[in-house]
Amino acid sequence: MAVDEDEVRSAAAELLDAGAHDPLDAMRHSASHVMAAAVLELFPKARLGIGPAIRDGFYYDFDLPRPLTPADLEAIEERMRAQVAADHPFERYEQDRPTALAELEAAGQPYKVEIVRDLSAEDGQVISFYRHGAFTDLCRGPHVASTGKLGPFKLLNTAGAYWRGDETRPMLQRIYGTVWETQAGLDQHLWRLEEARKRDHRKLGRDLDLFSFHPESPAAPFWHPKGMALWRALEEWSWEVRRSGGFDEVRTPAVVRKELWETSGHWELYQDNMFVLDDSDHQSGLKPMNCPESMLIYKTQLRSYRDLPMRLADYSWLFRRERTGALAGMFRVRQLTQDDSHVLCRDDQVIDEVNLALTLVRRQYAPFGFEPRFKLATRPPKKLGTDEFWDAAEGKLTEALKAGSVPYEIDAGGGAFYAPKIDVFLDDALGREWQMATIQLDYQLPQRFDLEYRTADGGFERPAVLHYAIYGSFERWIGVITEHFAGAFPAWLAPVQAVVIPIADRHVAYAEEVRTALDATGIRASVDDRAERMQAKVRDAQQQQVPVMLVVGDRDAEARAVSPRLRTGEERQGVPLDEFVADLSSRIAARELWPMTAVEGAAG
Numbered sequence: 001m002a003v004d005e006d007e008v009r010s011a012a013a014e015l016l017d018a019g020a021h022d023p024l025d026a027m028r029h030s031a032s033h034v035m036a037a038a039v040l041e042l043f044p045k046a047r048l049g050i051g052p053a054i055r056d057g058f059y060y061d062f063d064l065p066r067p068l069t070p071a072d073l074e075a076i077e078e079r080m081r082a083q084v085a086a087d088h089p090f091e092r093y094e095q096d097r098p099t100a101l102a103e104l105e106a107a108g109q110p111y112k113v114e115i116v117r118d119l120s121a122e123d124g125q126v127i128s129f130y131r132h133g134a135f136t137d138l139c140r141g142p143h144v145a146s147t148g149k150l151g152p153f154k155l156l157n158t159a160g161a162y163w164r165g166d167e168t169r170p171m172l173q174r175i176y177g178t179v180w181e182t183q184a185g186l187d188q189h190l191w192r193l194e195e196a197r198k199r200d201h202r203k204l205g206r207d208l209d210l211f212s213f214h215p216e217s218p219a220a221p222f223w224h225p226k227g228m229a230l231w232r233a234l235e236e237w238s239w240e241v242r243r244s245g246g247f248d249e250v251r252t253p254a255v256v257r258k259e260l261w262e263t264s265g266h267w268e269l270y271q272d273n274m275f276v277l278d279d280s281d282h283q284s285g286l287k288p289m290n291c292p293e294s295m296l297i298y299k300t301q302l303r304s305y306r307d308l309p310m311r312l313a314d315y316s317w318l319f320r321r322e323r324t325g326a327l328a329g330m331f332r333v334r335q336l337t338q339d340d341s342h343v344l345c346r347d348d349q350v351i352d353e354v355n356l357a358l359t360l361v362r363r364q365y366a367p368f369g370f371e372p373r374f375k376l377a378t379r380p381p382k383k384l385g386t387d388e389f390w391d392a393a394e395g396k397l398t399e400a401l402k403a404g405s406v407p408y409e410i411d412a413g414g415g416a417f418y419a420p421k422i423d424v425f426l427d428d429a430l431g432r433e434w435q436m437a438t439i440q441l442d443y444q445l446p447q448r449f450d451l452e453y454r455t456a457d458g459g460f461e462r463p464a465v466l467h468y469a470i471y472g473s474f475e476r477w478i479g480v481i482t483e484h485f486a487g488a489f490p491a492w493l494a495p496v497q498a499v500v501i502p503i504a505d506r507h508v509a510y511a512e513e514v515r516t517a518l519d520a521t522g523i524r525a526s527v528d529d530r531a532e533r534m535q536a537k538v539r540d541a542q543q544q545q546v547p548v549m550l551v552v553g554d555r556d557a558e559a560r561a562v563s564p565r566l567r568t569g570e571e572r573q574g575v576p577l578d579e580f581v582a583d584l585s586s587r588i589a590a591r592e593l594w595p596m597t598a599v600e601g602a603a604g
């Protein structure tokens, strides 16, 4: 399991702040202490890293004399159960910094010593600890009252984790566990984990022949024909949504001289994530984002207040020097394509344009069955600009959210340092939350690029910019929806929408006729004329999650009919071919969530 952002955030929260927002967090964190105590019983020389609560569970990092085995996890669980039975109270106590450092050093806990040393002067004067039974840990808490209050738990797996996520520091062994208030909660979670494993997009990408990864180009997918069919269906839909919002398409170069990145600030702030090239005697960067180049397009003419808003969509390739080796599949790739949008507008148009963005986000997500949730991310502690500027900018985003009757939460302090934003989240069929689009309001880039427009009274003003991508990147979106649908895409997205299956060789000619009729309306169909039994062909099409199988025999050929069998198991006999083609193509055109079984698309 790769370290994800959730974990990094939780780890940071443990060092800085209790961060117990979820009532289960105290129990999860308490479980990590109980696990660490059990590990120390088995490995008295173990050195402890950190052990935060995370979404749905907890982990703890250990420096151990040997790699852990599955049998070790069972032994650790057993010792954890003994501590739960003993019902040790969790007790907090405090020490001054020198005493805490001396005791942690004496206990042979160098990682804990490092944590205390790194605490700032104001945080680091009084150091708090929690004790239960014979175990003591540097900790901010909070905890449950006693070990007997832990609910049903299970240790899940181990993974390597660099100390503080730093490749130059020691690799520790991380044990993941999960704990719940009830056995039903635990069982449900274990089912979801098992289901998530089955739905892993890297596995489904291989099984469904959508894409592959190769060491020759790490962290960059190779798209197979079926994967590209899915991509194009997504792309068409997103263009339809953009066109409905009045966008124009632009395309900008990948290799861009460093002067542009200096103007935009990327050279200073983002260079570590860029591929830098020597192009003759000039340094260039492969573009990690489209924004700066859109600014150049704006600047090619003197713009008037009447030209605004200018809505530009750029679906070019982007390149980011992500760390390779992390097996994140589509979730962290080095070459990606966003459905990227830049809206240049007057300040008095910001509310309407944000409102449009919210409308387009909801429209684009609807045929996937997703209902997005929105969070308004407000001014962070370190920020550019005056309070008046932030009041006005946050006020505009708030007004747009209210105008669209969009329910939202506040993410206090979550904005970018230069402006507030609206983050968009969705929950997939397994109840996992994904952060997708961000609608970013920006006054900085127009200033850096000295953008202007001529006002009605002949003066000059600066436009504002809205940045947003709705899928985010196609790559990540395909990863998310592949897992959400477990590969059983609705017909409008399915790489192969219908397979025609002749019962015997003499039906192949009619099968081709059916395929031609489907093809004429743009339906992606194929004929399975392999020398296999009909049942085997149906089974294979089912495994490939093809929405519709059309078995054709003598009676169908005579009546110019088909006998459709849906992926969901629903069957009909002798449907007139024209009627069937019209019905299927109208479902595809309407982008219906069809055919779906409850488990494929159900939320929760």
Ligand SMILES: [Zn+2]
Residues within 6 Å of the ligand: 029, 033, 130, 137, 138, 139, 140, 141
């Ligand atoms: Zn703790």
Ligand SMILES: [Zn+2]
Residues within 6 Å of the ligand: 289, 290, 291, 342, 467, 468
């Ligand atoms: Zn941008």
